Amino acid sequence: METDRYGNTLGTASAAAARAYDIGVDHVLAATSGAQEAFAKAVAADEGFALAHVGAARAAMYAGDMGAIKPLMERAVALSGGLGARELSHIAVFNLLFSAKPVEARAAVEAHVLEHPCDAMVAQICTNIFGLIGFSGQPGREAALLAYTGALLPHYGDDWWMGSMHALSLTEVGQAGAGLEMMEASLARYGANANGSHFKAHALYEQGRTAEGRAYLNAWMADYAPQSVLHGHLSWHQALWALQDGDWDAMWRHYRDEIAPGAGHALPINVLTDGAALLWRAEMAGAEVAAEDWRALSAYATQHFPNPSQSFADIHAALAHAMAGDGAALAKVAEASRGYAADLVQPVARAWGAIARGHYALALVELTPVMADHARLGGSKAQRDLLELTWLLCLMRTGAQDEAHRAISTRRPLFSRAAPVAP
Missing domain, CATH: 1.25.40 (Serine Threonine Protein Phosphatase 5, Tetratricopeptide repeat)
Structure with a gap:
């Protein structure tokens, strides 16, 4: 054998x-x-x-x-x-x-x-934020992921794959420096590891190193096959950094060519979540998003996630439906009882509906309890910044400027000096 x-x-x-x-x-x-x-x-x-x-x-x-x-x-x-x-x-x-x-x-x-x-x-x-621990919907899942990869790590020696997995676990519990050091070592052993490159992008994002992150990922992506499973999601990271730099041309190029429905080869969950998050973060930062972009994403969500049950996808589907004005599809998500974090999906969906109608105070009421443990919804810290920045926007739009500053400084110090949210 x-x-x-x-x-x-x-x-x-x-x-x-x-x-x-x-x-x-x-x-x-x-x-x-x-x-x-x-x-x-x-x-x-x-x-x-x-x-x-x-x-x-x-x-x-x-x-x-x-x-x-x-x-x-x-x-x-x-x-x-x-x-x-x-x-x-x-x-x-x-x-x-x-x-x-x-x-x-x-x-x-x-x-x-x-x-x-x-x-x-x-x-x-x-392993990974998209694995069964990451999508468990349980409180403390980030610590559970760290414990899982930490227990496996000694069995793998200097293996490039497990090194990159544990590095992400460290990054997601706030140890971005240690995570980046381990990630660099992993990539030195096998530089073609797209998971390693992805997780390095996360570590650099958490440290606010936008210019360095853009330069690194732009160079690394040149040799990454477009049909690979992470190509669309890594393009999302590139687009987010472009947005934070105010480089709107680059952001829209990434969206149109690599992220939007039909543009690439990403899995449906990535197309939906990356697309909705990018469009809404662009709107929050002051960009004009065409109604047809929201309608296309809403239609995609209806096609691929017609019945709410995958909570991370569901909150993004609800966002697309709300911004596209599809009240029936939004209501279906807002009333969903299936999914590992359905109890959080419901208020988030109602918040998107309130925001689409310009009712920021109502959205704030819906979102505030969710902020206590939105990690249960899944995704990385970078992905859940969709909610952090939306909460900040609602505070700002309801006149709570001082509270908005305290909230972002406490919860996401990364954005305490400059957040990509237009007042």
């Missing part, structure tokens, strides 16, 4: 299949293009290699090819006879994940990594 690069035994005797599998895993971990092709090569080298089919299913998910997942997983299960405990557990975890059972999948991942900490494909499911 062959082993992967982390030392896990693989259910294949084909060296070519194992090498192709490793390449596919690295593409998944680095968020780079090529995972589907690599896992296809692994299957071609050994059609009976069950985990290659699982890897292909995971790659299909990142490519947005949801229809391919079920047959691939069914084939993996059919090939599981005679496999060892790790591979059987590996397949079971992904079956739970692809069956839309996030609570059960998270429990299965956490149990699996206790026995097999270096099964990176499984461990990866709970």
Whole structure:
């Protein structure tokens, strides 16, 4: 039997299949293009290699090819006879994940990594702000993510992937300096790691290093394939920094060419959340956003997220619907009871509706209780600045200038001297 690069035994005797599998895993971990092709090569080298089919299913998910997942997983299960405990557990975890059972999948991942900490494909499911911990809706999820990656870190030595994962966990709990140092070390080992580049952007954002961040990401993106899963989201980071610099031409170029519906290859959740956040942050900063842009995003939200259940997506869908004037779609989100943080989605949706009507005092009433723990909604600190800056805007528009300054200085000192919000 062959082993992967982390030392896990693989259910294949084909060296070519194992090498192709490793390449596919690295593409998944680095968020780079090529995972589907690599896992296809692994299957071609050994059609009976069950985990290659699982890897292909995971790659299909990142490519947005949801229809391919079920047959691939069914084939993996059919090939599981005679496999060892790790591979059987590996397949079971992904079956739970692809069956839309996030609570059960998270429990299965956490149990699996206790026995097999270096099964990176499984461990990866709970890392990152978009993993099962990040989207759990539970209080303290940022600390839980730090604890999770911190427990895994000693098992990985100087591995570039786990280093980048733990670096993000540090950044999201306020240790941006330590996170950036670890991220630099990770990128020095494997500079093509798009997750590492992404998380470095987060650390620089948290430190207010706009010029440095723009220069770094602009250079790094030159070699990043547009069809890669993070291309649209990294473009969002570029656009945010352009906005903060007042470089409106660059901001709109990123939106039109890389972020807007139909412009790139991002997953629907990224298209919706990045698009809505950028348009609204641009409006707050004083830009004119065309009504057709909001209508297009609202239509996209209706198409891809018709039934509220993914709370992070839902608050952005509600924003798009409110600004597009689609009261029926907005009401559907505002009345939603499904989703890991539905209790927070409801007031946020009502706040967007109030803002769209110019009722900032009412929006303030709705948003204020949410600010106590909006981390439950998911996303990074940079993404949840959508709410921080909206709250600031509402305070300013209701005449509470002193409170607005105290609030932003206390909650997000990053913006205490200059916030991208027009009075």
